[in-house]
Amino acid sequence: MQQIYQKIWELAKPYYEKGRPMDIVHIEWFMEIATMVCDKEKLDDTILLPLVILHDVGYSRVKDVAEKNYYQLDIRRFHMDEGKKITEEILRAVAYPEEKIKIIADYVGVHDNWAFGEVDRFTNNPILGTFKDLDYLWIYTGKGSKAIQENMRKSDREMLKFLKSEPSPIYGKKPFSNETTKQLHKELLTERELELGNGSVDSS
Ligand SMILES: [Fe+2]
Numbered sequence: 226m227q228q229i230y231q232k233i234w235e236l237a238k239p240y241y242e243k244g245r246p247m248d249i250v251h252i253e254w255f256m257e258i259a260t261m262v263c264d265k266e267k268l269d270d271t272i273l274l275p276l277v278i279l280h281d282v283g284y285s286r287v288k289d290v291a292e293k294n295y296y297q298l299d300i301r302r303f304h305m306d307e308g309k310k311i312t313e314e315i316l317r318a319v320a321y322p323e324e325k326i327k328i329i330a331d332y333v334g335v336h337d338n339w340a341f342g343e344v345d346r347f348t349n350n351p352i353l354g355t356f357k358d359l360d361y362l363w364i365y366t367g368k369g370s371k372a373i374q375e376n377m378r379k380s381d382r383e384m385l386k387f388l389k390s391e392p393s394p395i396y397g398k399k400p401f402s403n404e405t406t407k408q409l410h411k412e413l414l415t416e417r418e419l420e421l422g423n424g425s426v427d428s429s
């Protein structure tokens with residue numbers, strides 16, 4: 226990973242230490258996968274990587290975050306608003322180009338807006354679209370699935386059913402932003418089927 230991203234990560238980490246239990250693992254996975262997808266899909270990593278590294282820093286300011294349902298709309302709104310402020314502070318501290326700080330902070334401030342019905346921004350913008358795909362795919366990874374399963378108190382069967390029924394938070398039009406993330410979803414779901422129940426959920 227480029228040195229500038231390493232620097233941003235070092236400044237972001239103390240926030241994540243105060244965030245949700247799996248946040249550090251979430252971001253470490255995300256940085257790696259986003260670097261790969263940027264390469265394959267020829268996306269601007271100078272925007273996508275800082276967005277990936279910083280997008281959830283705002284959870285550090287949610288009181289008793291570990292006990293909360295992270296999907297609650299007021300918590301979603303709060304972590305984006307606070308995250309936007311922290312993002313500006315961190316990127317200024319590493320002297321990131323000012324015009325890029327504006328774009329990244331703006332994206333951090335809306336990164337979960339699909340939950341509020343705003344879909345077009347994600348389908349029209351390859352960076353935000355790819356970001357959304359990968360952020361969501363986290364729950365299809367071994368560690369991400371486990372973390373969400375615990376937070377939502379689901380059984381293995383329920384979790385598998387949940388994963389199968391929601392391939393993307395954006396239904397209907399363009400659930401995935403590109404072929405790479407679409408393929409990744411398929412591979413991860415196959416892994417979880419093997420782990421959580423050999424796909425037996427269909428016959429029950
Ligand atoms: Fe988020």
Ligand SMILES: [Fe+2]
Pocket residue numbers: 251280281360
């Ligand atoms: Fe996230």
